[in-house]
Amino acid sequence: MAEKSERPCGLAINLRSISPTEDSSGSCDSISDTPSQPPSSPLKSKPENVRMFRRSNRTIYTAGRPPWYDSQGQLKEPFVIGLCGGSASGKTTVANKIIEQLGVPWVSMLSLDSFYKVLTQEQHEAANRNEYNFDHPDSFDADLAAMVLKKLKEGKSVQVPIYDFKSHARLEQKHDLYGANVIIFEGIMAFAYKELRDLMDMKVFVDADPDVRLARRLKRDIAERQRDLVGVLQQYNKFVKPAFDQYIAPTVVYADIVVPRGGENSVAIDLIIRHVRNQLEQVLPMAFRAQLRSAHQGQPLPSSLSIVESTPQVRGLHSIIRNEEASRDDFIFYSKRLMRILIEHALSLLPFTKNVVTTMEGTKYEGRKFDGKRLCGVSILRAGETMEPALESVVKDIRVGKILIQTNEYTSEPELHYHRLPKGINDDHVLLMDATVATGAAGVHTIAYAYPKVKIVTAEVDPEVNDKFHIIPGIVSGRMRRILMMVYHEGISEIDISEQQFTKWTEFIPQGKN
């Protein structure tokens, strides 16, 4: 494995070609001449070319991320495939074929190579003399790898270290990797640690004839890396072969499936695909929106829902906003007023504590103050953004994040495309803003059921949803504005939510096609 010291830097998984059409020996050079598909804006991309969208070498997904939880708010645990096998055995080819044939959006690849231990000065020098054994279980930080994989499995975003093979240390920057529907974890020692094995739902051992593997290595190292035959053989005999015999080959006993002949074995790969698909269908129910609509029908509105008092003014505002003859100018003006009333109402639901102040006259005044660390807003593009001015005019200097969720025209499922959230949102009280909840009362029920700690604040709830998911009586059908709505989430820290998780429940508010 000493050839790794020649890599300019980096995350092994980043350097590997993921394209099944390319040479899949895992060489870093093959990537440079891979004309990567342009990561055209996910907003504009057509469904047909989005299905296997590629932005980096690590993730293949549709334009956005579909829900990773079911309509009860339970996380759909991703399926983890462990891939183990000797150096140059064809692990990457197998991984690519799995990704390609699965056709499942959001597959993440994680490589054990990212978790090489940081070397001491002595070890670093030995490595430079090709005398450090990278092919040993002790050279990997398995605890860290297990922690990262575990978090990924919980649907949380993780930071994957980037190992620099020049300095044999981790770079300061890290790679953000988000949870996925399928996670492929690969590495020569992938099965060598129990804590990692326990996290894998399926363990695949890629086996290739030792002669074939040596031939591949020779070809790769000599032809592509200008190394001499003697050096490569020396390294092979000293580290690579003993390591395989001693640590890698025995782990085949943990494998569920052994794939002989590596990536060329299309029958074996086909079997794997079938099995994974089968498993995924059980854990990833589709028709998310239809489920939302049918769930909780005919029940009284949940207690976590708070509706603005229906004063004459509020009803008057609704009458103007909902009127199909309302001019755009009136629509904007009066919805702004309603939003301000809504936000004032939402703020009144925050926790407060007693606060005694001294007045200008010198007397004491017993009042209240906000009893929380901070407040921030998150608007759901695009309709949610219209509420930002109202929020900003009521809360001074509020930080506002954004989330973009769009409907996949093919599947009619909501997909997460973009999110930028204020730092430290875990500690904040968050006002999540959207102008309407397309699924109406059903959506409100679902949010309340799946996320009981989320307070929902709205100006009005329309009772019915028709089969086109249009709310009756509705607001503006052309733009699908149905109920004026704001969701408000209290005490995120209590459920220790990561940014990624935080966004997940926002998808209960599917966006209309604006």
Place this chain on the structure above:
Amino acid sequence: MPELLAKGRKDTQEESLDRARGEKCSVGMENGVAPSDEKPPNHLQEFGPQLKIIKINEQVRELQTIIRDRETERGDFVFYADRLIRLVVEEGLNQLPYESCSVKTPTGAMYEGLAFQRGNCGVSIMRSGEAMEKGLRDCCRSIRIGKILIKVNEETKTPMVYYAKFPPGMEQRRVLLMYPLLSVELVLKKFPSVTILTSEVLSDCPSSFGQRYFGTD
């Protein structure tokens, strides 16, 4: 409102308005508004239905606290006073007459709503009352707003109307008379046909709203 104004012209008492029981952000209004089921707290019931208090929640209490706090900087004072004023104005608008109406929504369904009647106006009492004009204007883009300036005559030591400008047809209009602090007791004694809407009734009278809001002496 003509009554109130007519009387006011003769014997408005700015001094006394600011004295005794002070209250914040009052919207004085002619009576004849929709009756409210809400009753003020016990000690205020002596004023009867002529005194209304906006819905108080902890958020409103926080606003009131910030405005009373002498440590509050002027920028914050103005910001939070504006917020409180807006809440009072919104509630004030609720007191105006309306009629039911149904509108057709873009989905084709009917929405049973209501429409407010026209023919209202605002009058601010200079100078502190002007602080409330913005709140009213932000809610009603085209509402007519008049002004009254009352000062104590140096010679006679009595308050006098120095200046008054009203929208046409005043006698036909419902008037939202705006002033941030005034004495509930005195006003209601003099003008029993007026409804007062406020956010808080205090036993100790805060002073200097105008000074802090406008940054003047």
